[in-house]
Amino acid sequence: MAQVGIVLVSHSEKVASGIKDILEQAVGEVNVKAAGGMEGEIGTSLEKIQEALQNISTSEGALIFYDLGSAKMNAEAAIEMLELDNVHVVEAPILEGAYLAAVEASIGKSVQEILESIKKEFPEKG
Amino acid sequence: MKFDVNHALTWITKANEKIQDNKDYLTSLDQAIGDGDHGINMSRGFKETVAKLSENDYVTVSDVWKDAAMTLMSKVGGASGPLFGTAFLKMSMASKGEEAIDYPIFIKAVEEAVEGVKQRGKATEGEKTMIDVWSPVVKKLQEASDFNAELIRDTAKTAMEATSDLVATKGRAAYLKERSKGHLDPGSVSSYYIFDALADSLEEGA
Ligand SMILES: Nc1ncnc2c1ncn2[C@@H]1O[C@H](COP(=O)(O)OP(=O)(O)OP(=O)(O)O)[C@@H](O)[C@H]1O
Numbered sequence: 508m509a510q511v512g513i514v515l516v517s518h519s520e521k522v523a524s525g526i527k528d529i530l531e532q533a534v535g536e537v538n539v540k541a542a543g544g545m546e547g548e549i550g551t552s553l554e555k556i557q558e559a560l561q562n563i564s565t566s567e568g569a570l571i572f573y574d575l576g577s578a579k580m581n582a583e584a585a586i587e588m589l590e591l592d593n594v595h596v597v598e599a600p601i602l603e604g605a606y607l608a609a610v611e612a613s614i615g616k617s618v619q620e621i622l623e624s625i626k627k628e629f630p631e632k633g
Numbered sequence: 634m635k636f637d638v639n640h641a642l643t644w645i646t647k648a649n650e651k652i653q654d655n656k657d658y659l660t661s662l663d664q665a666i667g668d669g670d671h672g673i674n675m676s677r678g679f680k681e682t683v684a685k686l687s688e689n690d691y692v693t694v695s696d697v698w699k700d701a702a703m704t705l706m707s708k709v710g711g712a713s714g715p716l717f718g719t720a721f722l723k724m725s726m727a728s729k730g731e732e733a734i735d736y737p738i739f740i741k742a743v744e745e746a747v748e749g750v751k752q753r754g755k756a757t758e759g760e761k762t763m764i765d766v767w768s769p770v771v772k773k774l775q776e777a778s779d780f781n782a783e784l785i786r787d788t789a790k791t792a793m794e795a796t797s798d799l800v801a802t803k804g805r806a807a808y809l810k811e812r813s814k815g816h817l818d819p820g821s822v823s824s825y826y827i828f829d830a831l832a833d834s835l836e837e838g839a
Pocket residue numbers: 518550551575576577578663667668670671674675710711712713714716750753754755756761762763764803804805818819820821
């Protein structure tokens with residue numbers, strides 16, 4: 508069965524792909540894509556986020572984790588432009604939040620269940 | 634007077650010139666209270682926008698603004714990308730279908746641009762962001778009864794200069810808290826160039 512998808516949006520390509528490595532090492536098969544950097548430099552790219560959302564399975568919904576400022580704005584813009592339902596930008600530290608989500612997604616939790624766990628675990632952000 | 638496709642194209646061309654001329658200055662402002670990429674971001678985004686607009690023959694102002702919006706959103710790279718992109722996208726939506734737009738539609742377009750930026754940035758007036766230029770400009774547009782280049786330019790300039798006294802509570806500069814005071818907001822300075830360019834386009838068409 509398809510899992511909840513995870514997209515990692517960071518200003519750094521290395522940070523996003525590094526977090527992806529951590530998730531895959533711990534959880535194994537994760538429905539996750541990294542969208543880091545902007546044309547090889549520090550920044551965030553709307554196109555990369557859109558591509559990531561199109562390349563994961565979103566049949567069970569998806570969660571986007573972000574690091575700073577424009578990462579969140581571009582994530583929200585990407586969701587609006589692709590007109591996706593059940594895809595949410597998550598208020599949590601990017602690494603810890605995505606880790607929690609990956610573990611829960613791998614045991615078949617739904618988007619709503621994962622969002623509730625995140626709220627409990629990281630009440631301070633957002 | 635109506636704002637037509639030529640005005641819209643001149644607007645972007647002039648904005649691009651001012652941004653390229655001041656690329657290093659914008660970057661130095663962002664080095665003081667941000668991450669030092671604003672000049673690079675704006676220079677890349679507007680260069681690509683001018684290139685994109687030269688590929689097509691436009692019939693409506695709305696289509697010019699739409700292509701500008703899409704290019705800025707995907708090519709700028711920093712927060713100013715989705716923010717300026719949203720501004721032009723909202724203007725495009727507010728003026729849809731009109732070949733040339735009259736003053737009331739123009740006001741409505743800029744009003745919606747400001748609302749869009751506020752929503753996208755979760756920000757409001759007084760937080761030391763580009764909103765502190767866009768919002769006073771909208772107020773002056775609303776008070777006037779017709780296009781007025783000088784009014785737009787002067788309002789944007791005064792508002793841009795006033796951002797120096799503000800403490801940032803949004804964007805990268807917010808991490809500096811009180812220390813952000815005494816510096817101009819980079820996005821407000823580039824917004825001033827954009828309105829200065831708008832004023833130029835109005836004067837050229839006259
Ligand atoms: N939340 C926000 N709301 C409105 N305007 C903002 C916000 N954040 C930043 N800005 C504006 O954007 C300008 C900075 O643009 P810049 O291109 O340097 O992006 P950045 O802050 O480096 O992006 P990033 O979020 O990727 O770090 C600021 O000077 C400010 O005017």
